[in-house]
Amino acid sequence: MKKFFFAVVLAVLPIIAIAADKSPNGVYRPSLSTNARSYLRDFPLNKVPADEIVQYVGAPDKSYSLSGKDYITYDIEPKGGKGIIEYTFVVKDGLVVEVTYLNSGNFFGVTQRESALALQKK
Structure with missing residues (x-):
């Protein structure tokens, strides 16, 4: 019985760790394996504050302000x-x-640009 309980705990811990990496709004750090279109389509625009992005995605690689908007790039x-x-x-x-x-063009020399606003309007 102890081995079964230990096995269940080991199986559940990674799921809890993964879930902790998401904010209550579903914000998480994208990776190479992230499907960009799904990430952008599901992103809760106009609901997520900037500090939540920094908290759950991390320190930005680049940031600047232009025309009353802040741009945070990873x-x-x-x-x-x-x-x-x-x-x-x-x-x-x-x-x-x-x-x-x-x-x-990281693999085939093709540039892909996607926008959450454009994807969510479809």
Whole structure:
């Protein structure tokens, strides 16, 4: 019985650890294996404050302000260091109003740009 209980605890711990990496709004750090279109389509625009992004995604690789908006960018390191993959969170009045994805030809030389606003309007 002790072995069974121990096995159940070992099986449940990774699930709890993964769930703890998401905010109450479902914000988490994207990785190479993240499906960009799903991430952008499901992102809760106009609900997530900027500090929640920093808390759950981490310190940004780049950030700047322009025309009353803050841009917080995270680089996702592709294998072999080829190309650029980045997610940019656009913050206005303290809330994330847009998320963009850029994949600049890391594998086949094809650039892919996606926008949460565009995907959520479809």
